[in-house]
Amino acid sequence: MRALAWAFMAGGLLLSQxxxxxxxxxxxxxxxxxxxxxxxxxxxxxxxxxxKGAVVPTVEESQGSVQNVxxxxxxxxxxxxxxxxxxxxxxxTGKKPFEGEAGYETxxxxxxxxxxxxxxxxxxxxxxxxxxxxAGKRFVAGGRGTFTQRQSDAVFRMLGIADKVNVVDVELNxxxxxxxxxxxxxxxxxxxxxxxxxxxxxxxxPIRLLGLEAAQIEQxxxxxxxxxDLVIPAGTYKGVDTPTRTIAxxxxxxxxxxxxxxxxxAIVKAFWERKAELTKQNPWWGGxxxxxxxxxxxxxxxxxxxxxxxxxxxxxxxx
Numbered sequence: 001m002r003a004l005a006w007a008f009m010a011g012g013l014l015l016s017q018x019x020x021x022x023x024x025x026x027x028x029x030x031x032x033x034x035x036x037x038x039x040x041x042x043x044x045x046x047x048x049x050x051x052k053g054a055v056v057p058t059v060e061e062s063q064g065s066v067q068n069v070x071x072x073x074x075x076x077x078x079x080x081x082x083x084x085x086x087x088x089x090x091x092x093t094g095k096k097p098f099e100g101e102a103g104y105e106t107x108x109x110x111x112x113x114x115x116x117x118x119x120x121x122x123x124x125x126x127x128x129x130x131x132x133x134x135a136g137k138r139f140v141a142g143g144r145g146t147f148t149q150r151q152s153d154a155v156f157r158m159l160g161i162a163d164k165v166n167v168v169d170v171e172l173n174x175x176x177x178x179x180x181x182x183x184x185x186x187x188x189x190x191x192x193x194x195x196x197x198x199x200x201x202x203x204x205x206p207i208r209l210l211g212l213e214a215a216q217i218e219q220x221x222x223x224x225x226x227x228x229d230l231v232i233p234a235g236t237y238k239g240v241d242t243p244t245r246t247i248a249x250x251x252x253x254x255x256x257x258x259x260x261x262x263x264x265x266a267i268v269k270a271f272w273e274r275k276a277e278l279t280k281q282n283p284w285w286g287g288x289x290x291x292x293x294x295x296x297x298x299x300x301x302x303x304x305x306x307x308x309x310x311x312x313x314x315x316x317x318x319x
Contacts (some may be wrong), residue, residue, distance in 0.1 A: 023263050025057045028068045028081040031143060031173040032061045033200075035191030035284070036082060036251075039113060042281055043253075043271065050270035055263065063171060064146025066097060073103035077258035080267065082113055084249050085297035086226055087147050092298070097145070106257040109296035110268050110304045114192040114284040115248040117230055118151060121198060122186030123179060124206035124239065131155075131210055135164035140187035143172035148190040151249070155212075158219055176201050186210075190249075192284040194236050202238040209237070209244040217247055226250055226295065250295040257301075264303025272311070290314075 027044050030036035037059070044057035055078075062068055068081035069091050090096070091104035098104065122128040128137060134156075141156070142148030156162040168184050175187035176197050189195060201207060209232065212220075221227050230248040234241050253271075255264055278285040290308065293300065294316035300308070308315050 022053070023055045023078055023266075025055050025078045025080060025263070025267070026075065027057055027059045028062045028071065028079070029059070030062055030064065030082070030191070031171070033173060033176070033197045034189065035193075035195045036113070037061065038196055038282075039192070039284070040082070042278055042285075046274035046278055047267055047270045050274050051266050055266055055270070064143045064148065066145045066147060066150075069104070069107075070098070070101075072107055072254070072256050073101070075256075075258075077256070077260060078263055079255065079259070080110065081254055082251055083254060084116060084147050084226075084251055085295055086224060086249070088252070088254065089297050107254050107298055108257060108259075108301035108304070109293065109298050110253040110255055110264065110301060111271055111290075112288055112292040112295060113251040113253055114287055115228070115230075115250050116147075116190040117193045117195075117232065117248050118148070118246050119189050119191075119193070119195060119198060119232075120152070120186065120210040120246075121179075121189070121201070122208050122210065123182070124208045126185040126208075128185065128208065128210070131159050131161060131212075134161055134186070134210075136166060137185040138166045138168050138183070140168050140170055140172065140175040140178070140184055141165075142188045142190065144169060146172065146190075148172070148188055151190065152188040154223065155216075155220065158223075159216065180204060193232050198237055202240065206239050207237065209240055209246075211244040212246055214245070217245070220247055224249070250292065252296045254296070254298070255301050259301060259303070261301075261303040261306065264301040265307050266303075268301075268304045268307045272307070 027040050029040035040059050044059050047055050047057050065083040065087050069083050091098040141152035178184045217229050227247045227249050230246055232244040234243045290313045305315055
């Protein structure tokens with residue numbers, strides 16, 4: 001009996017030590033069904049596999065980058081989130097929507113992700129051939145409080161239609177069904193193409209993508225130099241048979257100083273060691289390079305920097 005008791009105690013100790021050895025990581029990206037949610041699920045599996053279960057990731061749905069950044073200063077250490085660098089910069093300098101909030105200077109970079117591709121999609125029968133035709137139409141500019149919504153609002157102001165569009169205030173994950181049910185005429189979504197929710201929608205009903213002109217893109221770039229010109233190829237979505245000119249914006253994976261160095265090192269190593277496999281799963285990963293770390297706009301996390309030094313990859317100057 002005594003030997004059996006000792007065996008149970010030893011087994012319990014081993015289980016306890018194993019549990020303590022695990023690091024539970026929360027990944028926060030976007031609404032379910034979006035491209036970035038799919039990416040984050042793929043990334044979480046890569047981390048789990050490469051670390052052999054030492055890091056246990058959990059993916060949480062998010063209403064967008066603004067929520068991700070705001071939660072960064074409140075979450076415990078093992079928190080990875082995605083955001084455009086421009087939004088992180090706004091948080092660090094106390095600009096809208098982060099006025100009066102502190103702690104964002106603790107945000108540090110890990111690596112970049114596939115860029116946001118802005119999609120402005122409408123029903124093919126909505127009578128909308130261009131942005132000017134959105135006047136009087138029911139349109140979801142993006143998830144409430146998201147970077148996509150802010151970007152759409154900025155484009156509408158620039159094009160002089162901000163006060164003419166009937167902007168519907170619903171969450172982005174409800175926009176697809178709202179459009180199927182003809183409750184809205186269109187919506188904006190940001191994510192690398194092809195966006196899974198748009199692929200599904202295009203099969204269910206005819207859609208049209210709204211494109212920008214070269215002069216309009218240049219005007220956007222004057223306000224946000226990180227924006228780049230991008231063309232969504234014809235045939236990316238069923239029934240959209242012409243190329244669509246739009247804008248793309250960089251996206252980063254971030255942590256804070258509360259994440260320990262070993263965890264950050266393990267996450268970054270897992271990403272780069274598994275990047276080729278990720279690219280086989282979905283080509284959007286292929287465009288990510290280590291040189292893009294300069295776009296993150298914040299210092300690298302010490303654990304990330306250690307990995308890049310070990311791999312012989314140049315580290316961008318701290319900002």
